[in-house]
Amino acid sequence: MEEMGIFCDKFTLAIRLSAYAAASNIVGIDNIVTRMESDPRIILDWNSYAVAANGYLKVGLVDKTLVMMKKLEELIDAKGSNVAFVNLLKLYAETRQRDELDRVWMLYKKKEKIYN
Known part of the structure; x- marks a missing residue:
């Protein structure tokens, strides 16, 4: 594509x-x-950073995973995104970052109605 002068878009x-x-x-x-x-x-958007974080975590690069997770968290809008928070919670659980997991869980509970 690039050789033909076609711009690579976000997708x-x-x-x-x-x-x-x-x-x-x-x-x-x-x-x-x-x-x-x-x-x-x-x-x-937050999803790109979630994909990168999962890729880094898959090979055990926790430091790079955490950098992507911080960037992901910065992109969650003020009203919150249920899927974004779930991804972030999952990543913090998998990296065993208990304090960060608790902090994000408290933010999530304030922004979303939790049913279970």
């Missing part, structure tokens, strides 16, 4: 990011996240 890059995460290709994840963050035409 194309998100698919590539998911593929790199599924294949545990850390260099690929790093490159795509850097590219997405540096391109002013692309507006990142």
Whole structure:
């Protein structure tokens, strides 16, 4: 695509990011996240950071996972997103960050009605 002058949009890059995460290709994840963050035409959402965090966690890179999780959390809007919070809670549980898990759980409970 790039050789033909076709711009990679957010969706194309998100698919590539998911593929790199599924294949545990850390260099690929790093490159795509850097590219997405540096391109002013692309507006990142929390899901891109969640995909990257899961990819890093899959290979045991907890420090990189935590960096992506902080960025994910910054992008959760004021009213909150149920799916975003669930992803963030899952990631904090998997990284065994109990204090952060409790902190995010308290934020989630304030923003959403919890049924179970």
